[in-house]
Amino acid sequence: xxxxxxxxxxxxxxxxxxxxxxxxxxxxxxxxxxxxxxxxxxxxxxxxxxxxxxxxxxxxxxxxxxxxxxxxxxxxxxxxxxxxxxxxxxxxxxxxxxxxxxxxxxxxxxxxxxxxxxxxxxxxxxxxxxxxxxxxxxxxxxxxxxxxxxxxxxxxxxxxxxxxxxxxxxxxxxxxxxxxxxxxxxxxxxxx
Amino acid sequence: xxxxxxxxxxxxxxxxxxxxxxxxxxxxxxxxxxxxxxxxxxxxxxxxxxxxxxxxxxxxxxxxxxxxxxxxxxxxxxxxxxxxxxxxxxxxxxxxxxxxxxxxxxxxxxxxxxxxxxxxxxxxxxxxxxxxxxxxxxxxxxxxxxxxxxxxxxxxxxxxxxxxxxxxxxxxxxxxxxxxxxxxxxxxxxxx
DNA sequence: TTGACAAACGGATCACTGATCCGTATATGT
DNA sequence: ACATATACGGATCAGTGATCCGTTTGTCAA
Numbered sequence: 001x002x003x004x005x006x007x008x009x010x011x012x013x014x015x016x017x018x019x020x021x022x023x024x025x026x027x028x029x030x031x032x033x034x035x036x037x038x039x040x041x042x043x044x045x046x047x048x049x050x051x052x053x054x055x056x057x058x059x060x061x062x063x064x065x066x067x068x069x070x071x072x073x074x075x076x077x078x079x080x081x082x083x084x085x086x087x088x089x090x091x092x093x094x095x096x097x098x099x100x101x102x103x104x105x106x107x108x109x110x111x112x113x114x115x116x117x118x119x120x121x122x123x124x125x126x127x128x129x130x131x132x133x134x135x136x137x138x139x140x141x142x143x144x145x146x147x148x149x150x151x152x153x154x155x156x157x158x159x160x161x162x163x164x165x166x167x168x169x170x171x172x173x174x175x176x177x178x179x180x181x182x183x184x185x186x187x188x189x190x191x192x
Numbered sequence: 193x194x195x196x197x198x199x200x201x202x203x204x205x206x207x208x209x210x211x212x213x214x215x216x217x218x219x220x221x222x223x224x225x226x227x228x229x230x231x232x233x234x235x236x237x238x239x240x241x242x243x244x245x246x247x248x249x250x251x252x253x254x255x256x257x258x259x260x261x262x263x264x265x266x267x268x269x270x271x272x273x274x275x276x277x278x279x280x281x282x283x284x285x286x287x288x289x290x291x292x293x294x295x296x297x298x299x300x301x302x303x304x305x306x307x308x309x310x311x312x313x314x315x316x317x318x319x320x321x322x323x324x325x326x327x328x329x330x331x332x333x334x335x336x337x338x339x340x341x342x343x344x345x346x347x348x349x350x351x352x353x354x355x356x357x358x359x360x361x362x363x364x365x366x367x368x369x370x371x372x373x374x375x376x377x378x379x380x381x382x383x384x
Numbered sequence: 385t386t387g388a389c390a391a392a393c394g395g396a397t398c399a400c401t402g403a404t405c406c407g408t409a410t411a412t413g414t
Numbered sequence: 415a416c417a418t419a420t421a422c423g424g425a426t427c428a429g430t431g432a433t434c435c436g437t438t439t440g441t442c443a444a
Contacts, residue, residue, distance in 0.1 A: 002411055005421055029402065039423030044403070108354045142365060149355050149362060153345035162300045163341050170341060173334060177369030194440055221431065231394030235434070265404060 007044060009046050012036050016057055025054060025098035054102060055113035058171040062117050065092050069124035078136030082128050083175050089121070092169055093155035093160045100155035107148070122148045129178075150174055201238050204228050208249055217246060217290035246294060247305035254309050256286050261316035270328030271374045274320050275367050278343060281313070282359055285347035292347035299340070314340045321370075329373040342366055 001009070015036040018026045029050065033043040047053035068088050072081035093100045106112035107122065126144025133140050154174060158167040176182070207228040211219045218268070221242065227236040239245035260280050264273035285292045298304035299314065318336025325332050346366060350359040368374070 004411065008421085017345075028400080030400085033423095040402080041404080041423055042421075045421075048403095050402090064340075066440060104349075104352055112202050139365075142361070145355075146358060146362060146365065149349050149358065150365070153349040156348055157341050157345040160296055160300075163337075166338060166341065169334070170338060173331070173338065173342070173369050174366065176372070180368070180372070195390060196440065200392085220429080222429085225394095232431085233394055233433080234392075237392075240432095242431090 005046075008036075008038060008042060011115050012046055012053075013056060014041055018055055018132070020054075022094060025050070025096065025102055029053075049113060051102060051106060052113040054099060055117060055164060058096065058099065058114075058117060061095070062091060062120065066120045066124045067088070069128060070166065073128060073131060077133075078128070078132035078138070079179050080140065082132045082136070082179065083171075083182075085125065085128050086171050086175055087168070089125075090155060090158060090171055094164065094167070097159050100152055100159060104152045104156065106146070107152075121151075125151060132179065137179050139178060139180055142178065147178070150178075197238075200230060200234060204230065204235055204238055204245075205248060208245055212246075212249070212288060217242070217288060217294055220358070221245075241305060243294060243298060244305040246288070246291060247309060250288065250291065250309060252304075253284060253287070254312065257281070258312045261320060265320060265323060270320070270324035270326075270330070272373050274324045274328070274330065275363075276373065276376075277317065277320050277351045278363050278367055279360070281317075281343050282347060282350060282363055286350060286356070286359070289351050292344055292351060295342075296344045296348065313343075317343060324371065329371050331370060331372055334370065342370075377383075 012032070016032050019032050019035060022059055023031075028183070032053075033040045036043070039158050043053075047056060065088060069085055072084050072088075076084060103114055103118050103121075106114035107118035109115060112118075122144060125147045127140060129142070129144055129147045132138035154167070154170055157163045163170070193209055199213050204224070208224050211224050211227060215223075221235055222232050224245075225232045228235070235245075239248065257280060264280075268276060295306055295310050295313075298306035299310035301307060304310075316335060317339045321330060321334070321339045322335055324330035346359070346362055349355050349362070355362070
C-alpha cells in the first residue's frame with residue numbers, strides 16, 4: 001500500500017472511531033469523510049461498505065473480547081464464566097452504539113465484512129455454554145444460537161438510552177434463566 | 193373530511209398494509225404512494241411521518257392486543273396470563289416486520305405517533321406483571337419497564353429471519369426467568 | 385343549476401444518502 | 415529525472431423523505 005494511502009486508512013479509522021462514539025453507527029459516510037478532510041470516494045475505496053468500516057474499527061476490540069472468552073474458560077467456573085462473558089459482551093456493545101443491529105444483520109450473511117466477527121462471538125458463546133451445560137448448571141434445552149440471540153437482543157435493547165441503566169439487571173434476569181440453579185452469590189441487590 | 197380525501201386515506205392504509213407485509217416497515221413512502229396511484233405529497237399529508245402511518249395501520253391490531261390483556265387478566269392464572277401475553281405480543285410483532293424497532297424508538301418520545309400505542313402495551317404488561325407478582329410466582333426484582341424491555345428485545349430479535357423459528361423457545365426461556373417457580377405443564381418438549 | 389371557495393391533489397424541487405466514474409495529482413522505483 | 419502505477423476527490427447518479435405551490439375538485443350556498 002502506498003504511504004499516503006496507509007496514512008489515510010489509519011486516519012479514517014481514527015476519525016470514524018470519534019464520529020461513531022458521538023453519533024452512533026448511523027453517522028453518514030460523507031460526514032466521516034468530511035471530518036477526515038478526505039473525499040467521499042476515498043473513504044469508500046478503503047471501506048466499500050459501512051460494515052467493512054466497522055469490521056476494521058472493531059477488529060481489535062473483538063479480538064480482545066473473544067480472547068476474554070478464552071481466559072474465562074480457563075480460570076472461572078463454567079457458570080461464572082458464562083455470566084462474565086455476557087457482561088463483557090454488553091460492555092462491548094455499549095461502546096459502539098448501533099453495532100449490534102449491524103452484527104445481527106450480518107451474522108447469517110457470509111458476504112458481510114462483519115460475518116467473521118459474528119461467527120467468532122457466536123462460537124465463543126457456544127463454547128462457554130456447552131461447558132456450562134456439561135460441567136455446570138446451564139439448562140440443556142438451549143444451544144449456542146439461542147445464547148447468541150439473547151445476547152444480541154439485550155445488546156440491541158441497551159442501545160436505547162432508556163434501557164441502558166437497567167442493562168446489568170436485565171442480564172441478571174436472563175442469565176438466571178440460562179443458569180436456573182446458580183447461586184446468586186455476589187449479585188447486587190435488586191433495584192426495583 | 194372530504195369524500196375523496198377519505199377514500200384516499202383508507203385506500204392508502206390498505207395498500208400500506210400489503211406493501212409492509214411484503215417488504216417490512218422500511219418500504220419507501222414513495223413506493224407506497226406509487227402503488228396506491230397517489231402522489232407522494234398526498235401520502236405524506238395524510239401520514240406526515242412513517243410512524244403516523246404505522247400508528248394508523250396498527251391501531252386496530254393494537255386494540256385487539258391490549259384487549260387480549262384484559263381478557264387474560266380476568267380468566268387466567270397470573271402466571272398463565274403473563275406467558276400468554278408474551279406470546280400474543282410475539283405473534284403481533286411478527287405480523288409487522290420491523291415494527292418493534294419503531295415502537296422501541298417511540299416509547300420514550302411523547303411526540304411520536306406511536307407513543308400512545310407503546311404506552312398501552314407497556315401498561316398492560318406492567319399490570320399483568322404486578323398481578324403475577326402479587327398472586328403468582330413472578331420474581332419481584334423486576335418491574336414493568338424490564339418486562340417491556342424483554343418483550344421488545346425478543347420481538348426485535350425474531351424480526352431477523354434466522355431467529356424466527358426459535359421464537360417460542362426463546363420466549364419459554366425468558367418467561368422461565370420471570371416466573372422461576374412456575375410448573376412447566378403444557379410446555380412443549382425442548383427442541384435442542 | 386350555477387357559482388364561489390375551501391380543501392385536496394400531485395408534480396417539481398430541495399437536501400441528503402451511498403455508489404460510481406474518471407480526469408488529475410502524486411508517490412514510487414527505476 | 416522520468417515513467418507509471420496508484421490513490422485521490424470532484425462530479426454525477428438514483429434513491430430517500432420533506433416541502434412548496436399551481437391546479438383540480440368536492441361541497442355548500444345562492
